[in-house]
Amino acid sequence: MSAVQETSAQPAWNRLQWSALDEAARTRALTRPVQVVADATRQAVAAVLDAVRSRGDEALRELTARFDKVELERFEVSAGEFAAAEAAVSPELRQAMADAAARIEAFHRAGMGKGYSVETAPGVVCERIIRPVPRVGLYVPAGSAPLPSTALMLCVPAALAGCRQVVLCTPPRADGTADPAVLVAARLAGVDRVFKLGGAQAIAALAFGTASVPKVDKIFGPGNSYVDEAKRQVAQGGAAAIDMPAGPSEVLVIADEGADPAYVASDLLSQAEHGPDSQVLLLSDSAALIDRVEAELASQLEALPRAEIARKALASSRLVLVDSLDEAFAISNTYAPEHLILALREPRQWLDRVEAAGSVFLGDWTPEALGDYCSGTNHVLPTNGAARAWSGVSVASFQNFVSVQAASREGILAIGECAVTMARAEQLDAHANAVALRLKGAAA
Numbered sequence: 001m002s003a004v005q006e007t008s009a010q011p012a013w014n015r016l017q018w019s020a021l022d023e024a025a026r027t028r029a030l031t032r033p034v035q036v037v038a039d040a041t042r043q044a045v046a047a048v049l050d051a052v053r054s055r056g057d058e059a060l061r062e063l064t065a066r067f068d069k070v071e072l073e074r075f076e077v078s079a080g081e082f083a084a085a086e087a088a089v090s091p092e093l094r095q096a097m098a099d100a101a102a103r104i105e106a107f108h109r110a111g112m113g114k115g116y117s118v119e120t121a122p123g124v125v126c127e128r129i130i131r132p133v134p135r136v137g138l139y140v141p142a143g144s145a146p147l148p149s150t151a152l153m154l155c156v157p158a159a160l161a162g163c164r165q166v167v168l169c170t171p172p173r174a175d176g177t178a179d180p181a182v183l184v185a186a187r188l189a190g191v192d193r194v195f196k197l198g199g200a201q202a203i204a205a206l207a208f209g210t211a212s213v214p215k216v217d218k219i220f221g222p223g224n225s226y227v228d229e230a231k232r233q234v235a236q237g238g239a240a241a242i243d244m245p246a247g248p249s250e251v252l253v254i255a256d257e258g259a260d261p262a263y264v265a266s267d268l269l270s271q272a273e274h275g276p277d278s279q280v281l282l283l284s285d286s287a288a289l290i291d292r293v294e295a296e297l298a299s300q301l302e303a304l305p306r307a308e309i310a311r312k313a314l315a316s317s318r319l320v321l322v323d324s325l326d327e328a329f330a331i332s333n334t335y336a337p338e339h340l341i342l343a344l345r346e347p348r349q350w351l352d353r354v355e356a357a358g359s360v361f362l363g364d365w366t367p368e369a370l371g372d373y374c375s376g377t378n379h380v381l382p383t384n385g386a387a388r389a390w391s392g393v394s395v396a397s398f399q400n401f402v403s404v405q406a407a408s409r410e411g412i413l414a415i416g417e418c419a420v421t422m423a424r425a426e427q428l429d430a431h432a433n434a435v436a437l438r439l440k441g442a443a444a
Contacts, residue, residue, distance in 0.1 A: 014314075014315075014316075014317060014318045014319065015290065015294070015318075015319045015320075015321075016029055016318055016319070016320045016321070017320075017321045018283075018320055018321065018322045018323070018327065018331065019322075019323055029318055029320070030281075030331070030334065030335050032248070032250065032279050032316075032383075032384055032385075033248070033276075033277045033278075033279060033313075033316040034225040034228075034247055034248055034277055034384060035384070038225075038229075041225050041226060041229050042229055042233075044200075044226065045200045045226055045229040045230045045233060046233060048063060048199070048200040048201055048204060048226075048230070049200065049203075049204045049207075049208075049230060049233055049234065051063065051201075051204075052201055052204035052205055052208060052210070053204065053208045056208075056210035056211055057075075057210045057211050057212050057213075059201070060075065060197060060201055060205055060210060060212075060213075061073075063199070063201040064172065064196075064197065064198075064201065067198070067199055067201070068171055068172050068198055068199075069174060070172050070173075070174060070175075070176045071176075072172060072176055072196060074212075075195045075196050075197055075212050075213065076193065076194070076195050076196075076212060077178055077183060077194040077195070077196065081177060081178065081183065082183055082187060082192065084177075084180070085178070085180035085181075085183035085184050086180075086183075086184060086187075088180040089180050089181055089184045093181060093184075094184060094188075096374070097148060097149075097152060097181070097184065097185050097188055098188060099374065100149065100152055100373055100374035101152050101156055101185075101188050101189060103374055103375065103376035104152055104153065104156045104157075104376055104378070105156050105160065106376060107375075107376035107377055107378075108156060108157045108160055108376075108378070108394060108395050109160060109395075111394055111395065111396075112160065112395045112396075113130060113395075113396055113399070113401070114130070115127065115128050115129045115130050116128055121411060121414045121415050122410055122411065122414050123407060123408040123409070123410030123411025123412075123413075123414055124405070124406075124407045124408075124411035124414065124415055125405065125406050125407075125411075126403065126404070126405045127403070127404040127405070128401055128402065128403055128404070129401075129402050129404055130399050130400070130401055130402070131399065131400045131402060132161045132162040132163045132164065132398060132399055132400070133161070133163055133217050133218045133241075133398050133399065133400060134163065134164045134165065134217055135163070135164065135165040135214065135215070135216040135217045135218075136158055136163045136165070136166055136167075136216055136217065136218050136219075136220060136398060137167050137168075137169065137206035137207075137216035137218070137219045137220070137240070138151070138154040138155065138158065138166065138167070138168040138169070138191070138219075138220050138221050139168075139169050139170075139202055139203065139206075139219065139220065139221030139222075139223055139227060140154070140168060140169070140170040140182055140186075140221060141170070141171070141198075141221070141222060141223050141224070141227070142170050142171045142173075142178075142179050142182065142198065143171060143198070143224060143275070144274075144275060144306075144309060145306075146170075146179035146181060146182055147182070148179065148181035148182045148184070148185035149185070149372060149373050149379065150221065150222065150379070150380065151168065151170075151182050151185035151186045151189070151191075152185050152188070152189055153378050153379050153380050153393065154168070154220050154221055154380060154393065155168070155185070155186055155188075155189030155190065155191045156189045157378070157393060157394060157395045157397065157398055158189075158191070158220075158398050159189055159190045159191075160395045160398075161395050161398035161399050163398055165193075165214065165216070166190075166191050166193070167191075167193045167194070167195065167206070167213070167214060167216065168186050168191055168193065168194045168195070169194075169195045169196075169197045169198070169202040169205070169206060169213075170182050170194065170195075170196065170197075170198065171196070171197070171198025171199065171202070172196035172197075172198070176196070177196070178194060178196050182194075195212070195213055197213070199223075199224075199226055199227060199230075200226045200227060200229070200230035202227075203219060203223075203227060203230035203231055203234060204230060204234070206219050206240065207219065207234035207239040207240040208234075208239055215240075216240055217240060217241060218240060218241040218242065218243070218398075219231055219234070219240050219241070219242050219243070220242070220243040220380065220393060220397065220398075221243070221246065221380060222246040222247070222249075222380055222381075222383075223246070223247065224247065224248060224275060224277065225247050225248060225277055227247070228245055228246060228247030228248075228383070228384075229247075231245070231246075232245065243380065243393055243397050244380075244381075244382045244386055244390040244391070244392075244393075245382055245383060245384055245386040245390065246380055246381065246382060246383055246386075247277075247383045247384055248274070248275055248277040248278050248279070248383065248384075249271050249274040249275070249278045249338060249339075249383065250271065250278060250279045250280065250281075250337055250338045250339065250383055250384075251267060251268065251270075251271040251280050251281070251337060251338065251339040251340075251341060251368055252280075252281040252282075252283065252332055252335060252337035252339070252340050252341070252357075253267055253268065253280075253281070253282045253283070253340075253341040253343055254283050254284070254325065254328045254329065254332060254340070254341070254342055254343065254344065254350075255282060255283070255284045255286075255289055255293075255343035255344070256284065256285065256286060256289070256325065256343070256344050256345060257284075257285075257286040257288065257289055258345050259284070259289055259343040259344070259364070260343075260364055261289060261292035261293045261295070261296045262296050262300075263343065263364055263367070264282065264289075264293050264296070264341075264343055265293050265296035265297045265299075265300050266296075266300060266367070267341055267343075267367055267368055267369075268280040268282060268293075268297065268317070269297065269300055269301060269304065269310055270367070270368060270369050270372075271313075271339065271368065272309075272310040272313035272314050272317065273304060273306040273309055273310045273313070274309075274313070275309060275313065276309055276312030276313055277313070277316075278313040279313065279316050279317055280313065280314070280317040281317060281318045281320065281335070281337070282318070282319045282320065283320045283322050283328040283331055283332065284319075284320075284321065284322065284328070285321070285322050285323065285324055285325055285327075285328065287321055290319050290321060293319065294319065297314070301314075325344070325350070326353075329350065329353040329354070332354070332356075332357070333353075333354070333355040333356050335385065336356035336357065336382075336385045336386070336387040336388040337357055337358065337387065338357075338358040338359070338381045338382065338383045338387065339357075339358060339359055339361065339368045339371070339381070340354065340357035340358075340359070340360045340361070341360075341361045341366075341367075341368055342360065342361065342362055342363065343363070343364060344363070347362040347363045348362055356387045356388040357387050358381030358382050358383070358387045358391075358392050359371055359377055359378075359379070359381055359392060377392075378392045378393045378394065379392075380392060380393040381393075409442045412435070412438050412439060412442050413439065413442050413443070416435045416436075416438065416439040416442075417439070419431070419432075419435045420432045420435050420436055420439070423435065
């Protein structure tokens, strides 16, 4: 176990040697905290969704008073509140957010898809056209800390996509106002409809609509396990689509002997301070490096204002000694982390080994915090292993890709028999007849 002695102010580090674990122990080692309490979360969220679906604003007021400890008559942020927010945010922070927004826009604009058209046979033209999702709802957490950066990550690509209606929900503060920086960030990206609603009740309001909150077609944004579960349930019920599973934050660091232990520890703690249900993992083929990271974790933790939150997250985190970096990448691909940091001497040479991750950070000079704020990539990413099949938010997340086809007389004659043959093989005679009638008409 750790050479660092446990005290009342310091957690016992979960240090493991991968080769010494059986399959069951390896599965437990990679289990996220939210997976342990999933059943209770599901039931609690279902009750919230049902209340908002059936009683609308009345339920929202009750739930806001219960969970946010504030009574609100009006949920939507007024023009006066926006003006007060502008006055409350320092010029330095406003400029930093404007700079970050410009980089986010540059990155996302470069990745925007384009429609195309191709003639697949003489007289048969197939196209793909792109249309924005008409109505979208954005969720910006502010539970233990406000996240204006998330407002930028969601509002900027929504604006690039050209969505007709964009609304944003963020939890109210104790005084009944929304965080000023969140409001300024939203305005910077062109969003001026903001509602002071948080948690599963905010997701319910966006999915079902109420007298105050408009119903949307698709919901975006990260959140705690309750927000994540609410998004899953409204999607499964068909009330609204969602961007992805995006719950409690997580990071996995693969580090070699040459990694800077202070840097590695700071990256682990930067995710651990998000919340007690966050998870951080270190995989290294160097026991000496893990020793040094342990010491740095203990030292840096004591200086953190959010140390108590980080301690709780570290209780579900792991420092794992592996036999080789190849083994580390195999573990990482199984875990499919939201954030993957390659603290390696030649990180780009290992990039081809990455099969599943929300976002990858290469080398000693690329802390995950850059991606959280201002490098330009999006920090709304799949969590809880969803990175095996889901991608982070992009402009495409806010768009529908619609296929179009047009066949002329020449076209139906060219490919109609192919369709008739396949339809009859599937015993779908009406399909075959729809084509055969046109073949007969075209031939005449």
